Amino acid sequence: MSKYSDRAVELFKSGYNCSQSVFAAFCDKFDMPEELALKVSAGLGGGVGRMREVCGAVCGTALLAGMVHGATDGADREAKALTYKKVQEIAEEFKKTNPSIICRELLMLSKTQPITSTPDARTPAYYKKRPCAQIVEDAAKAAEKVLFSNEEE
Numbered sequence: 001m002s003k004y005s006d007r008a009v010e011l012f013k014s015g016y017n018c019s020q021s022v023f024a025a026f027c028d029k030f031d032m033p034e035e036l037a038l039k040v041s042a043g044l045g046g047g048v049g050r051m052r053e054v055c056g057a058v059c060g061t062a063l064l065a066g067m068v069h070g071a072t073d074g075a076d077r078e079a080k081a082l083t084y085k086k087v088q089e090i091a092e093e094f095k096k097t098n099p100s101i102i103c104r105e106l107l108m109l110s111k112t113q114p115i116t117s118t119p120d121a122r123t124p125a126y127y128k129k130r131p132c133a134q135i136v137e138d139a140a141k142a143a144e145k146v147l148f149s150n151e152e153e
Contacts, residue, residue, distance in 0.1 A: 008140035017045025021136045022060030047103025055103045057139035061090045093142035
């Protein structure tokens, strides 16, 4: 693990959702207050609003790609294309250790399972049955490899 994947897992095990854990783990890269990073990414957990769609940890990496390469001019097609390319590269890297980027598939939930807004209690049983801590670690590692591997520490 790296300092970023370690921090992401630490945040997750402290009760933050998967997206918050990945995005906030890297907030020092952008001189962003951790509180702001946690707020910005809060709605993406549980596969976006707990709807079990694209994994929140993967969504957190997409936010990171935007922070690194995102367009600040609506007409900047090159920056948009580069950001999308990096998100796709992160997803491919993530899928080297995970079968999907879809939350319900990663958690082996059926499409017919009811969607609720209430998060599960973080108990020892929760952490034992859910692969989310490992998913958070994998997402942080994928983001670090794709977005920051050329940087010197």
